[in-house]
Amino acid sequence: MRPSGGRIASGEKTLEVRRWYPDLDPCEDLLIVENGRFLHKEGDEDADGIAVAIVRVKAVRPFVLADMQAACASYFEDGWLAWELSELIPVTHPATVRAARGIYEVDFLLPETIYQLK
Template sequence: MAAGVKTLEVRRWHPGLNPTEDLLIVENGRFLHADADEDHDGIAVAIVRIRAVRPFVLADMAAACASYFEEGWLAWELTDVRPIRPFSARAARGIYEVEVSTEACETP
């Protein structure tokens, strides 16, 4: 995402954000299966906004960097992608609050 290659995030749920709200992208190395799952080895890499949420279609595979397609998922169209200086952050399911210093959000 931070490199601009992945322009869609694919999830089963709607994020409930409006297009003017920022979303911190935290990457992690393992799939979080249950709502309480967390990964304390996450890395914050970018701040984005979600322009629109729509059904995920087969033609979205490349933009989502997806390895398989399944009906019923939602494509979050990402916009205003701002790479940041990576820093350690907790990765969890859903949208949650993260304390971020102003310096951490500066572009690298």
């Protein structure tokens, strides 16, 4: 949700906080799609999502109070997971991409390469 994706793209936000583990290998790319409204339930989508960055999730660990700044978080709650983001590639020409809950596959064109992201 805006502005979190932009904060990831700028390098300000280096942790994503979720309640679930991503089904990704550390060498898989993850496209960050910023949406303009909350996607509350399974199946919710936003056709006007904006691709803002490509990252990798290098590690997943418990979210701790000291992570608040790196996660650009406004509150802390036990039981969440911190996804450590690495290998940031900002998308310099943002494109409209379907935003949905979870991790899903999209074809995304980056100059001279098509990335199939999961």
